[in-house]
Amino acid sequence: MVVERENLLDEKGLPKKPLRLSKLPFLMRKKAINFMSSGEKIRLAVASEDMENYVNESRLDKYIHWTLKICDSSSSIIIYEGKVEVAVTDNFPAGDMEGDKIPKREIAKWCDDKKEPTENVKIILKKLQNLLTCSVKPQEICLDLNVAEQRIFEILTDPVYKNANELDFRNFRLETRTIDKILEFCEFKSLVSFTNLAFPNDYYHEKALKCKNIYYGNAIWMRVTQLLTLRDRATVYLGDTFLDMEDIAILVNFWVTVDYDMFRNLDIHMRESTGADFGCYNVGALEVVGFEEVAAFFSRSVGEKFYLIMSKPKNPAKKYQMLVVQIANYVVRMKAAPIEIFAQHIHNELIDILNLVHLKNEKEISLGNFRFKNELEDDVAEFKRALRAEIQELKQRLMNLSVQVDEEQDRLVRDPPPAVE
Numbered sequence: 001m002v003v004e005r006e007n008l009l010d011e012k013g014l015p016k017k018p019l020r021l022s023k024l025p026f027l028m029r030k031k032a033i034n035f036m037s038s039g040e041k042i043r044l045a046v047a048s049e050d051m052e053n054y055v056n057e058s059r060l061d062k063y064i065h066w067t068l069k070i071c072d073s074s075s076s077i078i079i080y081e082g083k084v085e086v087a088v089t090d091n092f093p094a095g096d097m098e099g100d101k102i103p104k105r106e107i108a109k110w111c112d113d114k115k116e117p118t119e120n121v122k123i124i125l126k127k128l129q130n131l132l133t134c135s136v137k138p139q140e141i142c143l144d145l146n147v148a149e150q151r152i153f154e155i156l157t158d159p160v161y162k163n164a165n166e167l168d169f170r171n172f173r174l175e176t177r178t179i180d181k182i183l184e185f186c187e188f189k190s191l192v193s194f195t196n197l198a199f200p201n202d203y204y205h206e207k208a209l210k211c212k213n214i215y216y217g218n219a220i221w222m223r224v225t226q227l228l229t230l231r232d233r234a235t236v237y238l239g240d241t242f243l244d245m246e247d248i249a250i251l252v253n254f255w256v257t258v259d260y261d262m263f264r265n266l267d268i269h270m271r272e273s274t275g276a277d278f279g280c281y282n283v284g285a286l287e288v289v290g291f292e293e294v295a296a297f298f299s300r301s302v303g304e305k306f307y308l309i310m311s312k313p314k315n316p317a318k319k320y321q322m323l324v325v326q327i328a329n330y331v332v333r334m335k336a337a338p339i340e341i342f343a344q345h346i347h348n349e350l351i352d353i354l355n356l357v358h359l360k361n362e363k364e365i366s367l368g369n370f371r372f373k374n375e376l377e378d379d380v381a382e383f384k385r386a387l388r389a390e391i392q393e394l395k396q397r398l399m400n401l402s403v404q405v406d407e408e409q410d411r412l413v414r415d416p417p418p419a420v421e
Contacts, residue, residue, distance in 0.1 A: 038082030249281030284361030
């Protein structure tokens with residue numbers, strides 16, 4: 001007997017009348033239920049205790065990502081891979097995902113009407129975990145919180161959420177002491193996000209950048225000195241900052257010199273236009289034009305420019321020794337990458353170019369910052385002449401490698417391939 005999914009379920013996702021799961025052999029019944037989506041399995045389990053047992057016995061021992069959207073007014077559970085949202089009220093939280101939606105009225109027997117939505121979340125979560133997965137296997141949980149300030153830590157410290165490794169706080173206002181406690185709590189979490197929170201302009205916390213992945217929708221309080229403390233972070237998103245291109249230059253020059261990985265991805269949104277490029281700020285950056293493998297790192301923006309920057313230390317502990325930068329209006333995006341990202345046929349030449357750009361930049365900084373006290377004027381003039389000659393030689397070597405060298409920015413333009421006739 002061949003079991004096909006469309007032959008098992010009606011339009012509502014429930015078993016067709018002629019199909020009696022209880023009459024099927026165990027393996028056939030398990031196969032039939034495994035054809036169903038997570039939402040269909042939930043609806044089937046609600047139908048009766050027998051059906052719940054059938055779903056339970058057929059469950060797959062697999063990993064599921066749960067997102068718990070806990071709100072004071074309405075809460076829901078999202079089974080991420082199955083794109084199913086189960087609301088423990090009949091209202092779905094704002095910004096709910098596309099996909100199958102199951103309101104409380106369809107799972108009423110699993111809810112306790114005497115409990116608030118936030119309490120029912122725990123009940124339904126346990127029920128679904130036991131129903132759909134092997135309860136022995138820990139499951140990844142993301143907590144999406146939009147609750148009263150005094151309830152935040154009541155939820156965070158609940159044993160049911162001990163495996164919550166991603167935390168998204170939707171509050172618009174919180175007391176400074178509450179923010180401090182949250183950052184302390186999240187230091188070793190995988191992700192912390194403050195989508196809407198308005199931080200005080202003078203806010204500071206030493207652990208604000210300690211989480212692996214960090215999202216600040218409002219970061220007007222962030223200073224470049226704090227960004228210099230980044231170490232082994234995956235993704236950092238800073239929306240609405242007071243940082244400018246001079247701050248970006250300080251950060252990039254610091255990244256060049258350190259012998260460890262600071263971040264993999266860093267997005268900085270500024271209130272003022274990025275304006276001038278790196279050429280005004282003594283950054284050894286190579287602007288690249290026509291390199292689609294660079295543009296592919298980013299979503300495309302109007303008026304964008306792309307830069308490559310090579311790290312100075314060659315410490316093996318620093319795995320990502322190239323910085324790929326996109327500058328568009330008001331936004332700077334950086335991605336640290338291994339130098340092997342480019343195809344081998346252009347890899348070596350590009351590395352040579354980046355090393356020459358970096359060396360030329362260092363000598364230009366030395367020339368601009370040169371100060372003398374007791375040296376003879378003739379000796380100073382000779383030293384400067386020698387330094388200028390070295391810079392000129394480096395420029396010539398770069399031009400021989402097809403780099404456009406001017407007073408502001410070194411640029412490598414890839415010629416378009418010849419048209420195919």
